[in-house]
Amino acid sequence: MATEFKLSKKYLGRSGIQVSDLCLGCMTFGTDKPTWGGFPAISVDDSFSLINRYDEVGGNFFDTANVYTGGQSEEILGSWLEIKGNREKYVVATKCGYGIGPEVNGNGTSRRAIIQNLEASLERLRTPYIDLFQMHTFDFNTEQRETLNTLNDLIRCGKIRYIGCSNYNGSQLQYALLYAEMMGIESYISLQPQYSLLSRSIEMELVPVCEDNKVAILPWSPLKGGWLTGKYRRGQMPTEGRVAWAEKVGWVQTGFTKWDNDTTWEVIETVDSIAQSIGATMAQVALRWVMQKSYITSTIIGARTVAQLDDNIGAAKIQLSPEHMMQLDQVSKLNFPYPYDQQTERRAAAKKR
Numbered sequence: 001m002a003t004e005f006k007l008s009k010k011y012l013g014r015s016g017i018q019v020s021d022l023c024l025g026c027m028t029f030g031t032d033k034p035t036w037g038g039f040p041a042i043s044v045d046d047s048f049s050l051i052n053r054y055d056e057v058g059g060n061f062f063d064t065a066n067v068y069t070g071g072q073s074e075e076i077l078g079s080w081l082e083i084k085g086n087r088e089k090y091v092v093a094t095k096c097g098y099g100i101g102p103e104v105n106g107n108g109t110s111r112r113a114i115i116q117n118l119e120a121s122l123e124r125l126r127t128p129y130i131d132l133f134q135m136h137t138f139d140f141n142t143e144q145r146e147t148l149n150t151l152n153d154l155i156r157c158g159k160i161r162y163i164g165c166s167n168y169n170g171s172q173l174q175y176a177l178l179y180a181e182m183m184g185i186e187s188y189i190s191l192q193p194q195y196s197l198l199s200r201s202i203e204m205e206l207v208p209v210c211e212d213n214k215v216a217i218l219p220w221s222p223l224k225g226g227w228l229t230g231k232y233r234r235g236q237m238p239t240e241g242r243v244a245w246a247e248k249v250g251w252v253q254t255g256f257t258k259w260d261n262d263t264t265w266e267v268i269e270t271v272d273s274i275a276q277s278i279g280a281t282m283a284q285v286a287l288r289w290v291m292q293k294s295y296i297t298s299t300i301i302g303a304r305t306v307a308q309l310d311d312n313i314g315a316a317k318i319q320l321s322p323e324h325m326m327q328l329d330q331v332s333k334l335n336f337p338y339p340y341d342q343q344t345e346r347r348a349a350a351k352k353r
Contacts, residue, residue, distance in 0.1 A: 006058035007316055010297050012091070013189035013216035015162055017131070019061040019091050021291060022316055023218060024054045024309075025302040026062055029076040030069030041069050042304050047076045053306050055084075057313055063192075063218070063300050065095035065136055066117050066124075074124035082126045090131075093218075094121050095166060097136030109139040109147040118159060134164040134192060138172050144179060152185040164190035164218075170205025177213050188215060190297070195219035197267050197286055197332040198227055198259065204340045207295050208347060216297035219290055225254030227264065228286035230272060232256070234265050270331045274324050280314065287315035289328050 009018040030041025042050075051062075064073045074094060081087060096117035099106030106113055121130065133154070135147065151163045165173065165188050173191060180187035191210055193202045196219070210217050223229055225242040237256050238244040246255040268282075275285045290299050303309035320328070336344055 004057075005313075005317060007313070009060075011216075012132070012162070012297060014214045015189050017091060017162075019298050020059045021298055022059065022287075022313060023061040023063050023093075023298040023300045024051065024059055025220070025300040026064040026073045026077050027068045027302055028304055029064075029073040031072050031076075033070040033072055041072070044076055044079075046305070048080055049306050050303055050309050051077070051080050053309055054313075060089060061091045061093070061298055063093045064125075065098075065134075066121050067095075067098045067100055067136070071100055071120070071124050074121055078125035078127065087127060092125060092127065092130060093132035093134060093164070094125065094130055095134040095136035096121070097139065097166075108142055109135050110142045111146055111150040114147065114150050114154070118154065122159065129158060130160045132162050132164050132190060133160040134166050134190070135168075137167045138165075138169070144172075144176050145183075148176060148180055148183075148185060148187075152180075155186045162186075162189050164188050164192060164216075166192035166220075167194075168206075170209050173206065173215070174209050174213075177209070177215070190216040190218055192218045192220055192300070194221050195290060195296075196222045196224045196228060197271065197289055197328060198224040198264060200332060200334050203334070203344070204336055211295050217295055218298050218300060219296060220300045221254070222287055222290045222299050222301070223283055224259075227254065227259060228268065228271055228282060230268065230282040232268075235260065267328075267332050270327060274320070274327065278318065278320075278324075280318050281311055283311055284315040284318055285320070285324075285328075287312060288318055288320050289325065291315060292320055292325060 007020040007022055010021055012019050028042050029047040031044060033041065062077055064077055066074065081090065096114055097109055099113065099117065106116055118133065122128070133151065139147065154160050155163065163186060165176065168191065173188070177187055191206060193206055195202055225246065227243065232238055232243060243254050243256050247257060271282050271285050275282045287299060287301065290296055301312040303312060
């Protein structure tokens with residue numbers, strides 16, 4: 001009898017805990033509020049179906065945020081964890097930085113905002129602690145020492161286990177790491193950035209910083225909002241889905257106008273060609289390219305149906321050959337500006353020594 005497939009585990013940065021190489025993103029979980037993408041969230045029952053399926057294949061890593069569906073994402077995940085029991089089996093990551101509601105001091109990463117949002121997240125998630133508490137965005141109005149000292153205190157009192165950040169640039173992350181080392185306090189062990197075949201800019205600064213400091217990289221939007229699944233066609237403006245929403249509200253990260261270009265379609269066509277040659281889906285190939293990068297710890301996947309989730313999980317069952325990886329690297333390669341062009345090549349050469 002064949003052994004059922006289980007997701008692999010990797011250590012989370014410098015920590016001693018292990019997480020699945022695919023992380024279940026919970027942004028779509030909700031009831032009566034839209035997701036961050038502006039389109040309807042999935043029901044509680046459908047959310048539970050996704051979590052149960054992810055649990056069946058050995059998934060132990062969940063990513064949510066206080067602002068996802070106005071807090072309902074955390075509530076749904078918390079309900080499932082309470083019903084399931086065995087809280088220690090799972091690694092729960094959530095975020096603060098964006099506040100819920102009109103309270104002006106609920107935004108940002110000040111001491112007050114962090115504590116206020118953490119307490120609310122703990123209540124919604126029905127847990128006494130958060131495994132990975134992430135700063136959702138860089139706060140230009142709060143000194144990093146205030147943010148980091150507050151997070152250190154919360155680790156000391158047992159309300160969070162580890163800390164991470166999301167959407168920081170290289171200098172912001174490096175400063176935070178150096179400050180924590182200098183002061184002898186807890187430091188970020190993970191970074192959650194956007195990363196995919198269509199969004200590789202983290203390779204300029206963030207990847208080197210994370211590699212040098214053993215910071216885990218947890219990519220979001222590895223399918224670029226659906227662009228890399230093959231659902232869109234050259235010159236045909238979509239009328240529904242995340243890309244249609246992005247175009248409507250002017251969010252350039254995945255908007256159709258910005259990404260409807262020759263480079264995008266060359267990447268998509270290459271993904272399609274490789275997928276056909278190995279009997280995989282385009283989504284699986286695009287996800288696998290991210291997963292096979294040596295500096296990636298866990299890739300965040302999102303789904304609205306169990307079928308979509310199973311397709312994404314299929315990325316963990318395939319392997320891209322060195323030739324396929326090189327082909328994808330080349331077609332999606334960025335022309336880094338000076339001095340990154342020189343340093344990227346010299347760094348790669350130095351790592352081979």
